Amino acid sequence: MKDQKELMNLPHKTIERLSQYRRALLICVDEGRTHIYSHEIAKIQHITPVQVRRDLMLIGYSGTLRKGYNISELINLIGTIIDSEKVTNVALVGVGNLGRALIKYFNGKRHKLYIAAGIDINPEKIGKDYYGIPCYGPEDMERIIKEKDIRIAILTVPVQNAVESAQRLVDAGIKGIVNYTNKPLNVPSGVYLEEYDMVTTLEKVAFYVKLGEMEKGKD
Amino acid sequence: MKDQKELMNLPHKTIERLSQYRRALLICVDEGRTHIYSHEIAKIQHITPVQVRRDLMLIGYSGTLRKGYNISELINLIGTIIDSEKVTNVALVGVGNLGRALIKYFNGKRHKLYIAAGIDINPEKIGKDYYGIPCYGPEDMERIIKEKDIRIAILTVPVQNAVESAQRLVDAGIKGIVNYTNKPLNVPSGVYLEEYDMVTTLEKVAFYVKLGEMEKGKD
DNA sequence: AAACTTTTGTTATAAAAATAACATTGTTAA
DNA sequence: TTAACAATGTTATTTTTATAACAAAAGTTT
Ligand SMILES: NC(=O)c1ccc[n+]([C@@H]2O[C@H](COP(=O)([O-])OP(=O)(O)OC[C@H]3O[C@@H](n4cnc5c(N)ncnc54)[C@H](O)[C@@H]3O)[C@@H](O)[C@H]2O)c1
Ligand SMILES: NC(=O)c1ccc[n+]([C@@H]2O[C@H](COP(=O)([O-])OP(=O)(O)OC[C@H]3O[C@@H](n4cnc5c(N)ncnc54)[C@H](O)[C@@H]3O)[C@@H](O)[C@H]2O)c1
Numbered sequence: 001m002k003d004q005k006e007l008m009n010l011p012h013k014t015i016e017r018l019s020q021y022r023r024a025l026l027i028c029v030d031e032g033r034t035h036i037y038s039h040e041i042a043k044i045q046h047i048t049p050v051q052v053r054r055d056l057m058l059i060g061y062s063g064t065l066r067k068g069y070n071i072s073e074l075i076n077l078i079g080t081i082i083d084s085e086k087v088t089n090v091a092l093v094g095v096g097n098l099g100r101a102l103i104k105y106f107n108g109k110r111h112k113l114y115i116a117a118g119i120d121i122n123p124e125k126i127g128k129d130y131y132g133i134p135c136y137g138p139e140d141m142e143r144i145i146k147e148k149d150i151r152i153a154i155l156t157v158p159v160q161n162a163v164e165s166a167q168r169l170v171d172a173g174i175k176g177i178v179n180y181t182n183k184p185l186n187v188p189s190g191v192y193l194e195e196y197d198m199v200t201t202l203e204k205v206a207f208y209v210k211l212g213e214m215e216k217g218k219d
Numbered sequence: 220m221k222d223q224k225e226l227m228n229l230p231h232k233t234i235e236r237l238s239q240y241r242r243a244l245l246i247c248v249d250e251g252r253t254h255i256y257s258h259e260i261a262k263i264q265h266i267t268p269v270q271v272r273r274d275l276m277l278i279g280y281s282g283t284l285r286k287g288y289n290i291s292e293l294i295n296l297i298g299t300i301i302d303s304e305k306v307t308n309v310a311l312v313g314v315g316n317l318g319r320a321l322i323k324y325f326n327g328k329r330h331k332l333y334i335a336a337g338i339d340i341n342p343e344k345i346g347k348d349y350y351g352i353p354c355y356g357p358e359d360m361e362r363i364i365k366e367k368d369i370r371i372a373i374l375t376v377p378v379q380n381a382v383e384s385a386q387r388l389v390d391a392g393i394k395g396i397v398n399y400t401n402k403p404l405n406v407p408s409g410v411y412l413e414e415y416d417m418v419t420t421l422e423k424v425a426f427y428v429k430l431g432e433m434e435k436g437k438d
Numbered sequence: 439a440a441a442c443t444t445t446t447g448t449t450a451t452a453a454a455a456a457t458a459a460c461a462t463t464g465t466t467a468a
Numbered sequence: 469t470t471a472a473c474a475a476t477g478t479t480a481t482t483t484t485t486a487t488a489a490c491a492a493a494a495g496t497t498t
């Protein structure tokens with residue numbers, strides 16, 4: 001395995017792409033393939049083959065000339081880089097429509113990340129299982145985080161509860177948050193935060209579609 | 220309004236941030252504020268004040284010294300840049316858990332983007348409304364896209380239907396796709412594609428959490 | 439077996455993005 | 469009224485990211 005220094009120096013974009021490469025490679029394994037060329041990975045990811053080779057160079061993986069990369073080896077190597085050694089447990093806070101969609105989508109996809117608990121305020125949900133994941137009440141949050149050694153939380157509560165929930169998660173010792181609520185959060189340094197908003201994605205698409213049409217109209 | 224040349228030259232990241240600024244500004248308006256400083260926007264977005272001012276410079280907006288930026292003016296200007304003049308209609312293909320969460324989240328948030336139709340194969344869903352949006356069968360897809368002048372599609376079908384659905388959307392003249400399925404797609408040039416996978420987001424967070432812990436363990 | 443092809447791996451260059459430096463200008467206050 | 473301040477706006481620089489160029493190797497073709 002690469003040592004810490006090297007991991008730290010990997011570009012952020014490379015980390016993202018490694019995750020995406022693995023996703024694509026896992027699909028290839030399912031299709032029964034054993035090797036893949038850089039230009040094939042590139043096509044799947046909508047990037048250039050050089051970009052792929054450069055990323056793989058950075059993580060020190062070598063393919064075979066004219067044969068490409070060994071898919072399962074590469075999957076394993078990506079695992080040693082981006083995964084922790086032990087399973088990292090995740091809590092999903094707010095077991096609503098989005099939360100359930102995420103649990104269903106995520107669990108089982110990766111070996112080293114596991115949504116180990118749902119947290120919801122709705123009494124009808126507490127005590128139930130959702131796609132095999134037990135749902136607890138907010139009063140148990142701190143305890144469950146400790147007991148299950150949960151490091152990361154996904155936040156899918158209604159927006160008006162976002163700030164309070166995030167604060168409690170941070171206080172309970174969470175080290176990473178993925179925030180899907182409409183409210184940008186502030187967390188202390190030492191807590192890694194990612195936010196995603198589909199409105200931005202859609203607006204970006206709409207902008208470039210508009211630009212494309214203006215371009216065409218010009219002719 | 221900025222002319223096309225200028226729009227085209229805006230950095231992609233600036234486009235994303237403009238969307239995010241607007242989201243934050245709309246919250247500020249709700250809170251009754253009229254002006255905001257670059258450092259306040261920056262704090263919300265987890266970026267630097269210089270970045271904010273630079274973006275606003277690029278779109279030609281000027282604030283008032285020691286008073287900051289006029290929030291509603293800025294919201295309007297961002298609108299003239301990233302929105303189209305007319306409402307852009309969007310179709311949501313796959314009215315499942317994720318699809319419904321997205322409809323509920325999205326509609327009403329923006330004036331110039333509207334999810335105008337759901338498409339689903341499930342006979343129980345066809346003909347029903349979801350959060351006010353009518354759901355049609357796949358056999359009506361092409362007709363509805365034409366009738367409602369739908370330009371953009373959000374893809375939330377099961378992964379095994381992703382490729383076929385995307386092909387039909389492209390054939391029907393869709394100009395932009397947001398793909399949430401686990402299958403990376405290929406679209407012809409002229410169709411703008413964005414893909415999002417929460418697994419990548421979560422893995423990225425997990426990686427930096429791991430790095431943070433290795434860092435600490437070092438001391 | 440020599441020339442060609444295809445693919446990897448690396449270094450060099452270019453492009454994009456972020457940051458820093460600094461000039462400017464109202465406002466406050468000594 | 470002038471010095472200090474707090475904010476914007478712009479240009480310069482640095483950093484990050486992506487692309488291009490090219491060398492090397494293994495196979496293929498002639
Ligand atoms: N970022 C995006 O792209 C995106 C997309 C869709 C929805 N959203 C947002 O995600 C959130 C969830 O959306 P949804 O459609 O699932 O809503 P939902 O109402 O179906 O689910 C919210 C859940 O949170 C629970 N809850 C409320 N307060 C809580 C608390 N204090 N602690 C724990 N659980 C609590 C509710 O009981 C409910 O089950 C909303 O904030 C929504 O705006 C974001
Ligand atoms: N990218 C992400 O982060 C993310 C997160 C969650 C889910 N997903 C993916 O999003 C998709 C939807 O997830 P979900 O939980 O809502 O699943 P779901 O099964 O609840 O919904 C899928 C819907 O698509 C409909 N459908 C099936 N075939 C169709 C077709 N040919 N045309 C139109 N509709 C069709 C089904 O009837 C169903 O209503 C899945 O592919 C899932 O893997 C992605």
